[in-house]
Amino acid sequence: MKLDNDLILDVEKTFGNLTFAAFRNDVFVKDAEGKDTGELERRVYTLLSSAQGNTIEVSIPAKVPFKEFSFGTPVVLVNPSFSAIPVSDYRDPYLNWYCIAEDMVEKKGVNGVSPQKPVGDGKEAK
Secondary structure (H helix, E strand, C coil): CCCCCCECCCHHHHHCCEEEEEEEEEEEEECCCCCEEEEEEEEEEEEEECCCCEEEEEEEECCCCCCCCCCCCEEEEECCEEEEEEEECCCCEEEEEEEECCEEEECCCHHHCCCCCCCCCCCCCC
8 A cells, every 4th residue: 555645643642641751862975885974864753642652763854953842741743644565574575654744842831931841650658
């Protein structure tokens, strides 16, 4: 099956609440021989997904300034889309899904104020 465009999903249902985990790596443009050209293509960040119960990686174009959030900061993806790369490992072929977004911004709560980050497990000491 071939998808002509990126796959669009309901981000809130798919990922739930997203929180920033870490910057993962820079990805550079490759020349015809597969060597890095030194031109930055995109940055990859790791986010925690409440709905997936795991981390996800999101690619943001290089034209967007570097993102520096504290661990656990709630974030929102701007115009995310999903694509896949077919992979074969000599046993079963599968698709390696990845997420691309135009940007990633801090999620704002009521009145534009950032929500409080939870401290501890929420249980009060007695």
